[in-house]
Amino acid sequence: MKTSFLLPAFMTSFIAVGGYHYTAETTVNDEGRKQKNTMMVEAWIDGAKARILFRENDNPTAKPGSYILTNDGGKTLYLVNPEDQNYMEWSMDMVMSMAGAVGGMLQIQFDNLKTEKLEESDGDRIHGFDTKRYKYKTSYDMNMKVLGMRRAHSVETEQESWVAGKLKDVALGVWLRNTPPSTGDEELDKLIEADMGKVQGFPLRSRTKTVTKQWNKKRTKVKRESISYSNTEVKTFKKTSIDGARFKIPQGYTMIDSPMGQGSPLKGLFKKQD
Secondary structure, X not given: OOOOOOOOHXXXXXXXXXXEEEEEEEEEEEOOOOEEEEEEEEEEEEOOEEEEEEEEEOOOOOOOOOEEEEOOOOOOOEEEEOOOOEEEEOOOOHHHHHHHHHHHHEEEEEEEEEEEEEEEEEEEEEOOEEEEEEEEEEEEEEEEEEOOEEEEEEEEEEEEEEEEOOOOOHHHHHOOOOOOOOOOOHHHHHHHHHHHOOOOXXXXXXXEEEEEEEEOOOOOOEEEEEEEEEEEEXXXXXXXXXXXXXXXXXXXXXXXXXXXXXXXXXXXXXXXXX
16 A cells, blocks of 8 residues: 655745755965965855855854855845854955945056956866866956055956856855956956856856056056965765755844945945046
């Protein structure tokens, strides 16, 4: 005799089939400042939903044990802090935005904005996925005015990525990004997105090298040069069923104000030179 039964509605509504679970490590090595930071995350992804837990993090903006939540593919993000039982709106470019604490003391202008694709080829097979290897270069000049003092910089970034084109869940892009973090300049960010944003899929490995040069006032001599490297690699990746409760903020948690307020404090500080 065959026996059949139905799961209660409250159970079936919480079980999601076809999601992904992965762990990833990011290392940032700033040779100029002689600093090296490591970040390890564990993530659960299902379509437009994501939970990204910070296992290890040298950056104080997100303590180990805290996690990022989104239910709309990253359009709205929350940073949840279980230790203090609170949460706040979050941005993946929050570190950049924190620079806004200097307020009107800082003005930045961008010029000579350029992005180009250097290479496209078949990449390694990673975690069972065929990948495409892409290499892009972005460059621009940056003129800063701090407390009345002018500084001229040029920045050149090369980003190499191994992208799995078959991965489609939009929330994978919350952490596994095809484009670098926001520069704070709307025109430059749109330029980068228009080119690098065309890549289909998500990177399972990426390497970024950024060279920053500080020039004299006439831009005839380099006064200082610094190089930084950022590497992100997905360590484990598997398809799995996910309890939908992972994507919910726990009851009783309090929403607190974000340091970003109603938007980036850098808004309005950036402008392109005429």
